[in-house]
Amino acid sequence: MAGIYIHIPFCKQACFYCDFHFSTSLKKKDELMACLVKELEIRSVELANQTIETIYFGGGTPSLLTIEELQLLLETVHKFYAVSEHPEITLEANPDDLTKDRIIEFSKSPINRLSIGIQSFFDDDLKSMNRAHNAEESKLCLEYASKYFDNITIDLIYGVPEMSLEKWNKNLDMALRFGVNHISSYALTVEPKTALDAFIKKGIYPPLDEDLALQHFNALVKKTERYGLVHYEISNFGKPHYFSKHNTSYWQGKSYLGIGPSAHSFFGDTRSWNVANNNKYIQAIQGGILPRTAEKLSKQDQFNEYLMTGLRTIWGVSFNKIETNFGLDFLEHLKIVSEKFIKQELLILVHEQEPHPASILKTTTKGKFLVDGIASELFMI
Numbered sequence: 001m002a003g004i005y006i007h008i009p010f011c012k013q014a015c016f017y018c019d020f021h022f023s024t025s026l027k028k029k030d031e032l033m034a035c036l037v038k039e040l041e042i043r044s045v046e047l048a049n050q051t052i053e054t055i056y057f058g059g060g061t062p063s064l065l066t067i068e069e070l071q072l073l074l075e076t077v078h079k080f081y082a083v084s085e086h087p088e089i090t091l092e093a094n095p096d097d098l099t100k101d102r103i104i105e106f107s108k109s110p111i112n113r114l115s116i117g118i119q120s121f122f123d124d125d126l127k128s129m130n131r132a133h134n135a136e137e138s139k140l141c142l143e144y145a146s147k148y149f150d151n152i153t154i155d156l157i158y159g160v161p162e163m164s165l166e167k168w169n170k171n172l173d174m175a176l177r178f179g180v181n182h183i184s185s186y187a188l189t190v191e192p193k194t195a196l197d198a199f200i201k202k203g204i205y206p207p208l209d210e211d212l213a214l215q216h217f218n219a220l221v222k223k224t225e226r227y228g229l230v231h232y233e234i235s236n237f238g239k240p241h242y243f244s245k246h247n248t249s250y251w252q253g254k255s256y257l258g259i260g261p262s263a264h265s266f267f268g269d270t271r272s273w274n275v276a277n278n279n280k281y282i283q284a285i286q287g288g289i290l291p292r293t294a295e296k297l298s299k300q301d302q303f304n305e306y307l308m309t310g311l312r313t314i315w316g317v318s319f320n321k322i323e324t325n326f327g328l329d330f331l332e333h334l335k336i337v338s339e340k341f342i343k344q345e346l347l348i349l350v351h352e353q354e355p356h357p358a359s360i361l362k363t364t365t366k367g368k369f370l371v372d373g374i375a376s377e378l379f380m381i
């Protein structure tokens with residue numbers, strides 16, 4: 001079982017906070033498309049014995065591609081890979097691209113999951129983020145999308161300095177009243193060298209407020225629970241049967257192939273990432289070279305990564321798995337360093353009977369907002 005991620009490195013304009021890889025010029029789109037097809041072909045040997053269960057078009061803005069371009073990528077995947085009978089196929093889409101006609105067009109294609117970058121239902125927030133869409137487009141596209149797609153997830157940003165708790169609650173109510181069955185919600189983060197970073201340094205934009213972000217997070221956890229969404233990963237909330245299969249496979253350490261500039265791949269103990277530059281990517285692929293850097297993870301790295309991803313999910317960290325995969329030394333280390341957090345009720349040790357007797361370390365509700373810091377204190381260094 002494996003997944004394929006395809007990175008579409010184009011956006012209409014740069015959101016002030018974003019440091020993902022994209023270009024705002026579409027000049028090289030055709031060349032880049034040909035290279036994505038070629039990379040899919042070259043790298044098919046890497047997944048020769050695996051069934052592809054999930055395909056994810058991420059970005060950048062994949063909804064800038066035409067349906068024909070998306071179909072060509074899907075046909076290429078089918079031509080060179082063994083794809084399961086009912087793969088999860090996600091398209092990340094921005095509201096300004098999701099007109100009624102385009103939604104209908106997408107719904108007739110094999111794409112069966114839409115991930116819509118709503119971020120907020122208020123124009124002032126969208127303007128302050130430099131998003132290309134407005135609040136009206138957010139609402140309209142959700143209205144249409146929910147008629148043609150059953151599996152819809154939306155992205156919302158919380159912890160925006162000037163967003164009152166009341167306004168954040170309105171955003172959540174709006175999303176949940178549309179009946180979305182999945183939400184990914186991220187705290188606004190100031191990434192180095194973004195416009196947001198410069199604005200805060202110049203005093204044009206207020207600095208982030210941790211307390212406000214915590215209030216937003218608590219409201220998010222409470223409200224999604226009331227609407228029947230399960231908090232299955234720190235930033236992800238979904239109704240049962242609507243959890244993201246693709247992202248879950250990342251968190252569960254399954255293999256995935258990342259195609260396109262800046263895309264990451266993971267196989268067993270090796271992760272690799274493609275160059276985050278469209279011209280360099282095109283040049284290399286045209287010359288038959290894979291423009292990537294690879295890193296073999298040590299046992300310690302793999303243990304630390306399992307702690308970080310495991311504690312962020314409802315599946316937690318299994319003591320049996322630690323003993324089997326890493327050995328008794330690692331288990332003893334974890335038992336000792338986790339004690340303090342268990343006493344503080346930030347972590348909890350759950351003894352499960354089904355399907356097998358097992359001890360699982362999980363994050364409590366109180367610990368969730370602090371999970372990254374807690375996990376890093378448990379690392380083997």
Ligand SMILES: C[S@@+](CC[C@H](N)C(=O)[O-])C[C@H]1O[C@@H](n2cnc3c(N)ncnc32)[C@H](O)[C@@H]1O
Pocket residue numbers: 017018019020058059060061062092093094116117118119155156157186187188189190191
């Ligand atoms: C990289 S975008 C790709 C999909 C699409 N272009 C969009 O904007 O929705 C995926 C998600 O990452 C979020 N994101 C990117 N940078 C972020 C930041 N600094 N803080 C919080 N969320 C961020 C975006 O808002 C978006 O929901």
Ligand SMILES: C[S@@+](CC[C@H](N)C(=O)[O-])C[C@H]1O[C@@H](n2cnc3c(N)ncnc32)[C@H](O)[C@@H]1O
Pocket residue numbers: 005007020058059060092115116153155184244247256257258262263264265
């Ligand atoms: C910030 S989250 C967005 C959440 C998403 N909308 C969802 O369905 O849960 C993931 C982002 O990371 C990026 N991403 C995901 N998988 C990747 C991979 N294998 N390599 C590089 N970037 C990846 C994409 O830009 C994607 O928008």
Ligand code: SF4
Pocket residue numbers: 010011013014015018019020022059060061094117
């Ligand atoms: S948040 Fe999405 S639309 Fe905005 S710049 Fe980043 S990738 Fe592009």
